[in-house]
Amino acid sequence: MKETIGTITAVIGIGLLLLSGCTNRGSAKSGDSPKGAMFRANLQRTGVYKTRGVHKLSELKWKSKTEDYVHSSPAIADGVVYFGSWDGNLYAVDIKTGKEKWRFKTKYEMRSSPAIADEVVYFGSGEGHLYVVDIKTGQEKWKFETKDMVLSSPAIADGVVYVGSNDGHLYAVDIKTGKQKWKFTGMVVSSPAIADGIVYFGSLNGHLYSV
DSSP, X not given: OHHHHTEEEEESSSOHHHHHHOOBOOOOOTTSOXXXXXXXXXXXXXXXXXXXXXXXXXXXXXXXXXXXXXXXXXXXXXXXEEEEOTTSEEEEEETTTOOEEEEEEOSXXXXXXXXXXXXXXXXXXXXXXXXXXXXXXXXEEEEEEOSSOOOSOOEEETTEEEEEETTTEEEEEETTTOXXXXXXXXXXXXXXXXXXXXXXXXXXXXXXXXX
16 A cells, blocks of 8 residues: 555556646746746646646556655656655656656655746745755755745745745745745645735635735
């Protein structure tokens, strides 16, 4: 059971992975995502992907083993799939061969689905950090500390990354400096959605916020 849950699997053809995190190559206009990939396709979290669907499963193409559960949804960019595991690692795996290119170790389990923008991958971890890592090298660019688990998937727009934390806040962080621009109170597990200069997110206090 553990081996099955801790394995990410690719299927021949386009594959289920593309449905979980296909590449978005739109321009970085206000309200749109920069070049990259993210949870549920875009900043509006519509779940609509501009790629071929999977109409029939045929045969296993490859599988990549981790040391624990794979909870996060994968994101794909430039021939590489990125996904997190409860073993505390973010993995970068070649989509053709299934071979690991690199892994990035955090201090605790990773449930946050990664988001990619302009050759940088953003993701949260259980020890309360938002990590920002170069997708080519797997090297950390910077990290931002919150006071509790970061389970939501980040959203990136107009030079700012938005992410929720169990510490009771949604954070807006500058992508160049890693410095906080502002925070809004509300215990946020959901992944923020952005449209027309407004960020929408749910909170465990039973509210949907529009900020």
